Amino acid sequence: MLVVALSSPLLVGIYKDDKLIKTYESSQNVSDALPKIFKEILQEFECEEFFYANGPGSFMAIKVGFVYLRSMQIALNIPLYACDGFEFNQNSPIKALGNQWFFKEKEGIVLKQNSGEPIKPFTLPEVLERSRFGKSNTPLYILPAV
Numbered sequence: 001m002l003v004v005a006l007s008s009p010l011l012v013g014i015y016k017d018d019k020l021i022k023t024y025e026s027s028q029n030v031s032d033a034l035p036k037i038f039k040e041i042l043q044e045f046e047c048e049e050f051f052y053a054n055g056p057g058s059f060m061a062i063k064v065g066f067v068y069l070r071s072m073q074i075a076l077n078i079p080l081y082a083c084d085g086f087e088f089n090q091n092s093p094i095k096a097l098g099n100q101w102f103f104k105e106k107e108g109i110v111l112k113q114n115s116g117e118p119i120k121p122f123t124l125p126e127v128l129e130r131s132r133f134g135k136s137n138t139p140l141y142i143l144p145a146v
Helices: 028-043 057-074
Strands: 002-003 010-016 019-026 050-053 080-083 099-104 107-114
Touching: 010 028, 019 028, 028 057, 050 057, 057 080
Parallel strands: 002 050, 050 080
Antiparallel strands: 002 010, 010 019, 099 107
């Protein structure tokens, strides 16, 4: 199972032999949508691994998604793997606060204004590329100074 909970809509994909077989999408808050989607998924599928986009994006969506997935990982004794969200939007800028956007550059993830770079929506890959994910699954909380 792959979860992309960085902005609206929330995306969840079920994979079999690393191929996408079912997609769930919700525009509800992550805190409302994840329990409903998981209930439906766990009634139909037996999950062996969890994969998720650990940021950057909406602070609350990342936090809720991580806490939920980490809880499920512990409760079900299922491994949890993570990679950054740029894997799911063709390396397009990701909305931050106000007129600020997250960009992935050679030196890492930076926060700056978008000067016209096209914005692409998050999508679930048809094939899950496991090599893109790591065991370090802590969220990428990249927040500007206040």
